[in-house]
Amino acid sequence: MLRMNDAPGSWSNWAGNVTCRPGRVEYATTAIEVADVLRRARDAGRRVRPVGSGHSFTPCAETDDVMLDVAAMTGLDGVEHLEAAPPGARPETCARVWVRAGTTLGALNSVLASLGLAMPNLGDVDGQTLAGAVSTGTHGTGLHFTGLAGFVSALRLVLADGSLVECSREEQSDLFHAALVGLGAFGVVVALRVDCVPAFRMRAEERPESLDAVLDRIETFPTEADHVEFFWFPGTDRVAAKFNTRLAADDDSGRPLPAWRRRLEDELLSNDLYEGVNRLGATMPRLVPALNAISARSLSARTYTAASADVFVSPRRVRFRETEYALPIEAAGEVVRELRRELDRRRMPVTFPLEVRFAGADDAWLSTGFERRNVYVAAHQYVRADHRAYFEVVEDVFAAYEGRPHWGKMHRLDAARLGELYPRFADACRVRAQVDPDGLLRNPYLDRVLGPIDA
Ligand SMILES: Cc1cc2nc3c(=O)[nH]c(=O)nc-3n(C[C@H](O)[C@H](O)[C@H](O)COP(=O)(O)OP(=O)(O)OC[C@H]3O[C@@H](n4cnc5c(N)ncnc54)[C@H](O)[C@@H]3O)c2cc1C
Secondary structure, X not given: OOEEEOOOOOEEOOOOOOEEOOOEEEEOOOHHHHHHXXXXXXXXXXXXXXXXXXXXXXXXXXXXXXXXXXXOXXXXXXXXXXXXXXXXXXXXXXXXXXXXXXXXXXXXXXXXXXXXXXXXXXXXXXXXXXXXXXXXXXXXXXXXXXXXXXXXEXXXXXXXXXXXXXXXXXXOHHHHHHHOOOOOOOOEEEEEEEEEEEOEEEEEEEEEEEHHHHHHOOOOHHHOXXXXXXXXXXXXXXXXEEEEEEEEOOOOOOOOXXXXXXXXXHHHHHHHHHHHHHHHHHHOHHHHHHHHHHHHHOOOOEEEEEEHHHHHOOOOOOOEEEEEEEEEHHHHHHHHHHHHHHHHHHOOOOOOOEEEEEEOOEOOOOOOOEOOOEEEEEEEEEOOOOOHHHHHHHHHHHHOOOOEEOOOOOOOOOHHHHHHHOOOHHHHHHXXXXXXOOOOOOOHHHHHHHOOOOO
């Protein structure tokens, strides 16, 4: 049943850096209700923004008009088990699963596990909705894996005129390639067809290393396991390196992480105590180098085995702001060396490590991975500390390497620059003008990053 709230309070994203006061919030549970919301808004001359879990750091879902919440559109709409992987899909693909847009990644992982299935790859957390995550190009790490959008083979969308369309690489392929990482600018996604793989386990190996040791082998580093990443604490030479190796679902060769160790390391050290470290650093920035040295020294090696989602995802309760760019993988070493030079020179008071990940190319026109293998470099700053000078420095470095910013993370680029970074940008804008000529789904962030609608 369609619910609405005509006098909603203010809305804020996960990080608290974007707040707005929507004129109305509509809660849709079906595609028909989504179409009804869009038609009524259009007739009343209003604008609409779909919203997921609000985990984006950019004002992509912000609105002072109609906010369309699809959080109640959850669960599966159908499962097709396959004899063989369809053309273009990962070779181990064994099922195509229609997932409703508001399903969180956490809920999706649970339901897939109950079917003996899994997402091929995931990012760090699972609170995002599938539609929100895919719409902004959410990714994890793994040179032979794309971001989440690369596993989506079809979309059901309600367009601005209220019509329901299904698109894929075969059907309405321009709409599919434009709308897949589409920021909710091409229509409201009501369901996504995900190409899933058999459930699998992973062996996680985490160990401290020196930054120089990683940089010395940066060309081969991403191939040292299926999913590789590292975190570098600015002002130190220490990194926390993570190597995750895929295992069969029935592989019982490894040991799980003891519950006490998970509580100690992932809850207490990485969250509760870390909050205290960050608070101290924010109030006394001169302590930051010493705090980072302690954080970096507290890293210890560990190896454990668990279900894939339990290795990919970890709790992140310390709130931060983030910028992240995708850069050509060949530039990885140069970019990290230059960041080290710039950050060391300025002695920036940053208590969060830089996160460095790798991913393969995909074919979504607005995906950071469009036809390019990337290194992803993310800078985080604690919410109570000023992020501006820090993000400016890292963005200046990224700018020199054709950096494509994550659509859901803070950045300063506009449509003119993004048009140079995405070869099919103009095609995406053409499709947008066809499906939303009157700008029903516009907001100021979309105006900035996609430009005016040229119908
Ligand atoms: C703690 C934390 C960890 C993170 N980790 C990662 C990570 O590891 N990797 C990574 O790449 N990113 C990561 N992110 C970023 C996050 O994945 C993205 O910002 C994602 O978009 C958030 O999903 P959401 O459901 O919160 O969407 P929202 O932020 O609510 O919305 C995102 C965009 O999607 C649009 N949208 C939402 N629903 C629909 C719909 N049904 N139809 C059409 N458009 C829609 C919105 O209009 C908006 O433009 C992280 C963010 C946080 C806060």
